[in-house]
Amino acid sequence: MVPRSAYLHVPFCRHRCGYCNFAVVAGRLDLARRYLAAIERELSWLETPRPVETLYFGGGTPTQLLPADFARLAECVLKWHPLLPGAEWTVEANPADINAEYLRLLVQLGVTRLSLGSQSFSAHKLKLLERDHAPEQIAWVVAEAQSLGLPVSLDLIFATPGETLAEWQVDLTAALALGPQHISTYELTFEKGTNFWSRRLRGELVGADEELQRAMYELAIDTLNSAGFEHYEVSNYALPGHRSRHNETYWMGNEYLAAGPGAARYLNGVRETNHRSTTTYLKRMLAGESPVAERDELSPEGRARECLVFGLRRLDGVSRHAFQEHTSFSLDELAGPKLREFVQLGLLTDDGECIKLTREGLMICDALGPALL
Numbered sequence: 001m002v003p004r005s006a007y008l009h010v011p012f013c014r015h016r017c018g019y020c021n022f023a024v025v026a027g028r029l030d031l032a033r034r035y036l037a038a039i040e041r042e043l044s045w046l047e048t049p050r051p052v053e054t055l056y057f058g059g060g061t062p063t064q065l066l067p068a069d070f071a072r073l074a075e076c077v078l079k080w081h082p083l084l085p086g087a088e089w090t091v092e093a094n095p096a097d098i099n100a101e102y103l104r105l106l107v108q109l110g111v112t113r114l115s116l117g118s119q120s121f122s123a124h125k126l127k128l129l130e131r132d133h134a135p136e137q138i139a140w141v142v143a144e145a146q147s148l149g150l151p152v153s154l155d156l157i158f159a160t161p162g163e164t165l166a167e168w169q170v171d172l173t174a175a176l177a178l179g180p181q182h183i184s185t186y187e188l189t190f191e192k193g194t195n196f197w198s199r200r201l202r203g204e205l206v207g208a209d210e211e212l213q214r215a216m217y218e219l220a221i222d223t224l225n226s227a228g229f230e231h232y233e234v235s236n237y238a239l240p241g242h243r244s245r246h247n248e249t250y251w252m253g254n255e256y257l258a259a260g261p262g263a264a265r266y267l268n269g270v271r272e273t274n275h276r277s278t279t280t281y282l283k284r285m286l287a288g289e290s291p292v293a294e295r296d297e298l299s300p301e302g303r304a305r306e307c308l309v310f311g312l313r314r315l316d317g318v319s320r321h322a323f324q325e326h327t328s329f330s331l332d333e334l335a336g337p338k339l340r341e342f343v344q345l346g347l348l349t350d351d352g353e354c355i356k357l358t359r360e361g362l363m364i365c366d367a368l369g370p371a372l373l
């Protein structure tokens with residue numbers, strides 16, 4: 001199958017937030033010119049343009065680039081990944097560093113979706129997360145983007161240290177009040193190597209307990225469902241017609257292209273990940289060397305198992321028929337006993353054609369994956 005999705009990683013951020021372990025360089029916009037040259041070279045290795053149905057600029061913070069540099073980047077990416085009619089093009093942005101002129105530039109270039117790292121509407125929670133924007137900036141960016149006809153997705157984080165269920169409800173209500181088309185909610189995790197990890201080890205930060213995490217997740221599902229948002233993936237909610245088509249390609253086990261530091265691509269059953277360090281990526285690319293740090297060749301069965309695990313994240317579930325078409329494996333021959341066990345435990349439903357997570361299954365979905373791989 002020809003990949004019809006491409007991801008571009010833009011690693012620049014003003015500073016590194018305490019919980020973040022993404023492939024990011026903080027305060028190093030001086031590297032922008034070398035980054036552009038490296039991306040131009042990496043994409044030129046595609047040799048022929050690869051038209052896409054979905055394009056995603058993630059980071060980092062793509063809008064940290066100066067507008068002229070962003071326009072140059074976009075021109076280069078669109079040369080190698082021209083957008084097919086009706087294509088979706090998402091750009092991630094930080095409410096702190098996007099202005100009206102930048103938003104207009106995005107619209108002029110053809111961006112169709114803005115993914116805003118809003119995280120919270122509480123000044124206290126934003127400060128704790130070491131974010132550099134204020135709640136008012138989120139409201140301004142959403143209103144401005146919507147006035148330009150640009151649909152917006154808001155990211156929200158829950159289960160931060162000391163956060164109560166009532167405070168989380170305030171965040172959800174504030175997000176809905178802005179009228180976004182899409183909302184993603186993520187539970188705060190403490191990742192090794194982050195500032196938050198060290199602070200937790202020192203006893204300075206205490207994460208929410210499991211019961212509260214679960215209550216917060218359920219509150220998000222119920223609040224957003226009641227507001228007309230379809231809960232279509234474990235952490236994602238959309239108004240009708242506004243699912244992230246790009247992210248759906250990942251969950252459906254389809255192939256995709258990628259470029260930039262830390263970017264992962266999936267082609268012909270091989271997953272490759274570029275070097276996470278921006279400086280190493282730049283050094284390698286500009287010396288004409290491969291930026292790939294990891295290469296994982298999956299067997300046909302391995303691919304099918306991944307397809308099952310990713311597919312279960314979608315609330316639409318996994319259809320036996322589509323699974324067989326896509327992977328050439330029978331779902332029941334591949335994982336029948338485990339799936340039946342999960343159905344008996346009330347974690348999955350099975351109507352004979354389609355397998356789906358139950359509410360209980362959603363709560364522990366990350367734990368189900370390893371049993372099916």
Ligand code: SF4
Binds near residue numbers: 014020024059094
């Ligand atoms: S803005 Fe996003 S990508 Fe950048 S450091 Fe903060 S969490 Fe990480």
